[in-house]
Amino acid sequence: MKRAYLIVLMVMAMDAVGIGLVMPVLPGLLREVGHVDDIGWIYGAFLSSYAAMQVVFSPLLGALSDRYGRRPLLLLALAGSMVNYLFMAFAPSLSLLFAGRILAGITGASMAVASAFIADMTEEDRRARGFGHLSAAYGVGFIAGPALGGVLGDIWLRAPFLAAAALNGLNLFLAFFLLPEPKCAVGPGEMPSLNPLAPLRWAFTFPALLPLLGAMIVLGLVGEIGGTIWVLYVQDRFGWDLFTVGISLALFGLFHAGAQGFVAGPIAERWGERRTLLIAILADSIAYVSIALAWQSWMAFALLPLFCLGGIGSPALQSLLTARIGADHQGRLQGVLTSLMSLVSVVGPLAIAMLYFRTRAFFPGLVWIAGAALYALCLPLLLARPAPRDEAARPG
Template identity: 65%
Template sequence: MNRSLCAILATITLDAAGIGLTLPIIPSLLRDVGHTGDLGWRFGAFLSLYALMQFIASPLLGMLSDRFGRRPVLLASLAGAAIDYLFMAFAPTLALLFLGRAIAGATAANMAVASAYITDITPDSQRARRFGQLSACFGLGFIAGPVLGGTLGDIWVRAPFIAAAVLNGINLVVTFLVLKESRTPGIAEGERPSLNPLAPLRWALTFPALLPLLGAYVILGFIGEIAGTIWVLYGEDRFGWDTVTIGISLAGFGVFHALAQAFLVGPIAERYGARRALVVGIGADTLAYVLIALATQGWMAFMLLPLFCLGGLGGPAMQSLLTARVSADHQGRLQGVLASMTSLASIFGPLLISSLYFASRAQVPGLVWLVGAALYLVCLPLLLAASRSQPGMTA
């Protein structure tokens, strides 16, 4: 593994840890700054604002990295994040805290740039492996971050934001010293640069060869929101889990996810191809969703954790298939579009999923899981359409 790849993986790990640091104390911080015990709309709005800004900023950062290079965009994003976390650590009002949250969402959109960097330095045959490693590093950082954040939050509610600023500062220094530019900056011939954040989305929709895979990618992103939205609620309602058991289940999921992404995605995709790896991921996730809907004991859910994580093969495999359809000059733009679509699922997915769960849990507690499994069937005609289209690059 070369130094540049190690540097980008370390960057994502530290970035994820910085994001995770602040999660456990957000409710307490909102109560402290807002001088109220009733979070009301504030908590949901605070979370959604982050995803909304990622939706807007991801394609823009990806496009700028195509024009000016990956390294300067990553450096600017990390510097902005470090300053912003300090700003939020000392924000005296809710309005300023929300402003800081908006900036944090925009700077966190650098995952698109990191993915484009991976694409630049990795041959087609190994991209699924590298995207899996990228996802594993993000998962490891996200496991460590909340643990440290909860500990620091017990000392002082604003301490996790200071720690996140320090982590981003370290990340900035590491990136500046180690990371080399992965491509020659510039724009494709005949194109005019645009700062319109919706321009990359319009660009992606103009290529018929991309549309089936993009449609399947959106569906996979929405289905992926189901577990994140209702896992805690389902564990409490269906199995009577307490907070300790829930914490253990989440930690177990994180460990299995990291192992699957780091050690299974690459070998399966390289031996059988990204398309078959995608089918394996969809099949495993569909089976896991059906079985968790039928499970009656908590230990059954724990036994399904490896199957859920095997389902995680689908994301990197899909990403690999999409990168093969786009030229090197547009990889940043593509990754921005994909990150933006993921953010869109994070905005609307939890609202729809939680509404369905609360409406159905008394009669059919596992209905949401079954709906997720059924949605995978919608992916099949899209994948068939993609396989019939030309596999060559669209742009």
């Protein structure tokens, strides 16, 4: 079991490296293939197409993993990613690039299935630690990927895509030969509906899940703020060059991996998931308000550990959610969570960017204040009396 746990973490780390590999050169490839200089809408549509497919198909793939097993669905996701990168490496047209991206979005349930693996292989009181390790592995991959992608992209624009395809091929090999099926993953239950929206309807039949799902959406939306405007904000506010921005992002990745891997689990096991979530929200809120009011560059760097401490809330909340659902539905639940987070990734950056560009002339930090204020929506969940586990697991 320990070997399988480590392999899942390794597979997800390499999956993140593959994604990070292509990030620095993706705009250049779109310009080359599309024969245009202005790729604004093309780039946005290309990124959104993956998230849009995840919104629709992740719940279905998660439900299929409950019926047919985690391992086959993880293999399907890795194979889909490999095909996507090969499409991008050799595609002569934008239409084929988009076709590969859409295929990757349809089959790309690797995070949902990996999360279900972790839920299957860990005890309920240690799941926050497991989800933290999974997030840390993914974060480590994102530290290495962009740097390597930039080096390869200087040699040949399409080289990072070939490297990412090769890395996913290695992932596929490792999972096929070394990763066993968790004992409690497969159930002989009925065939899940092929309607991609059916798992979402299923999730909303559990009354105890609704406030937790709402909190997950809030955490995801607030988390999108940094990813959307960090580069713009520090350049506008502090006049940073690209090198300084890159250093800040690398440090964030290191602190994030450390918080997820070594802080989230122990705090949740000592004080419980709800208190861990409260600590995360307080840390994140303080960091958001502080960065909004900061006036010197060193303050932004000093706040990075506090931002990353705010990230421990997601594993704790994910652990709370898994405790409300039986072992035979963990894949379906993780698919629903991936779908909701993908929906946030489609809608969130658009709303955040609009707010920032409308307010940066008179108060560029307003968007950070708004993010901290959003956390108030989670207070009823944190202050409410926890529902008994046996009652919470029944649909309404």
